[in-house]
Amino acid sequence: MTDDRQPRPATTAVWAGEEERRPGAPTQTPMVGSVSFGYRDLDAWLGVARGDRPGHIYGRNTNPTVAVFEEKVRCLEGADAATAFATGMAAIAGTFWALLEPGRRVVSTRDTYGGTSVVFTDYLPRWGVDTVLCDTEDTAGIEAEIARGCELLYLESPTNPTLKVLDVARLAAAGRRAGATVVVDNTFATPLNQSPLALGAHLVIHSATKFLGGHADALGGVVCGDAGLIRRIFRFREITGASLHPEAAYLLLRGLKTLELRVSRQNESALRIARWLETADGVEAVHYPGLPSHPAHEVAARQMRGFGGVLSFALEGGMAAVERFLPALRWAHLAANLGAVESVAGTPATTSHVECTPEERAALGIPEGLVRYSVGIEDPEDLLADLAQALAVARTHGG
Numbered sequence: 001m002t003d004d005r006q007p008r009p010a011t012t013a014v015w016a017g018e019e020e021r022r023p024g025a026p027t028q029t030p031m032v033g034s035v036s037f038g039y040r041d042l043d044a045w046l047g048v049a050r051g052d053r054p055g056h057i058y059g060r061n062t063n064p065t066v067a068v069f070e071e072k073v074r075c076l077e078g079a080d081a082a083t084a085f086a087t088g089m090a091a092i093a094g095t096f097w098a099l100l101e102p103g104r105r106v107v108s109t110r111d112t113y114g115g116t117s118v119v120f121t122d123y124l125p126r127w128g129v130d131t132v133l134c135d136t137e138d139t140a141g142i143e144a145e146i147a148r149g150c151e152l153l154y155l156e157s158p159t160n161p162t163l164k165v166l167d168v169a170r171l172a173a174a175g176r177r178a179g180a181t182v183v184v185d186n187t188f189a190t191p192l193n194q195s196p197l198a199l200g201a202h203l204v205i206h207s208a209t210k211f212l213g214g215h216a217d218a219l220g221g222v223v224c225g226d227a228g229l230i231r232r233i234f235r236f237r238e239i240t241g242a243s244l245h246p247e248a249a250y251l252l253l254r255g256l257k258t259l260e261l262r263v264s265r266q267n268e269s270a271l272r273i274a275r276w277l278e279t280a281d282g283v284e285a286v287h288y289p290g291l292p293s294h295p296a297h298e299v300a301a302r303q304m305r306g307f308g309g310v311l312s313f314a315l316e317g318g319m320a321a322v323e324r325f326l327p328a329l330r331w332a333h334l335a336a337n338l339g340a341v342e343s344v345a346g347t348p349a350t351t352s353h354v355e356c357t358p359e360e361r362a363a364l365g366i367p368e369g370l371v372r373y374s375v376g377i378e379d380p381e382d383l384l385a386d387l388a389q390a391l392a393v394a395r396t397h398g399g
């Protein structure tokens with residue numbers, strides 16, 4: 001008797017896309033580096049080229065290792081289809097170029113990832129696409145802009161680096177009423193903690209570089225959702241060529257198998273650390289959706305199953321305190337990344353909002369004393385002790 005119950009996410013992360021068993025086949029998905037795939041039978045070749053039969057022709061279009069990665073993320077997000085890109089930004093920009101045309105109107109928020117903001121402010125306008133960036137915390141204001149006309153609604157929740165939370169179901173409903181395609185960047189939450197498609201989105205995007213891969217050794221991006229939309233996005237990607245490299249897909253696949261273990265630990269540790277930081281000397285404010293003090297905690301509790309592995313906090317003493325605090329951390333890379341097995345810390349000035357001036361960061365509510373801290377899978381006791389001693393360094397040397 002076969003067990004046809006829907007597997008739970010931890011099982012999906014391990015098995016999805018890899019269930020086929022042929023006698024003597026490798027148990028692990030191999031890294032297929034070949035650029036092209038040969039056919040002696042021209043009919044078969046033609047059939048694959050036309051899409052009438054399964055198979056691969058050329059690596060810019062499709063690749064077997066990449067296809068398994070796409071299938072795993074598709075299953076984790078509960079999507080109809082998925083297509084992978086070389087990076088998260090390639091996935092975001094590719095989605096815009098594939099779906100938008102001059103005269104279209106995009107509604108989004110001011111707090112999207114810095115690279116995404118630059119596409120909104122510098123590139124889309126050049127192509128005649130009007131982008132309105134709303135106050136992230138003003139849900140009624142965003143709804144009003146959507147009602148004024150919106151072909152694409154772009155949401156990111158929680159946001160980078162101040163962990164603001166959008167009411168995805170409410171805004172997706174407003175977007176659908178206006179006839180918009182609703183897109184959600186789910187990088188910070190991961191498919192384990194949040195399912196934007198179930199909340200009403202048409203498409204979900206990930207920077208797979210972050211939690212999906214989890215080991216900071218492979219760049220990647222992926223878009224999943226409605227099959228018709230994914231076909232258009234895939235078409236743009238196969239023509240313009242921002243394809244995921246098979247070696248990166250191999251590493252991302254290996255990382256994905258432990259996604260549930262990693263994210264469970266990171267959820268637990270981040271909540272514990274956020275609670276501790278709220279009472280710590282020298283910390284002005286802590287931003288984490290799992291804290292009851294978070295302004296949108298109730299929304300987060302409704303739409304998220306866990307609150308994620310990233311938090312940020314503002315140090316008393318601004319940038320001078322950050323300059324003492326960061327190098328004192330023992331168990332964190334000081335680097336422009338997040339979602340890895342190692343804890344990673346940085347400031348928006350050198351990471352997510354490196355593109356902005358200090359004035360622009362201030363306008364976004366990002367103080368110069370803010371630290372973004374991505375919690376790794378280390379023992380939380382060690383991380384808490386490390387944070388305590390680094391905060392002491394930040395305080396004692398303050399003048």
Ligand SMILES: Cc1ncc(COP(=O)(O)O)c(C=O)c1O
Pocket residue numbers: 087088089090113115156160185187188206207208209210219220221
């Ligand atoms: C929320 C979010 N979306 C997208 C990206 C872009 O991803 P990538 O660096 O893989 O291009 C990032 C990168 O930090 C991010 O944090």
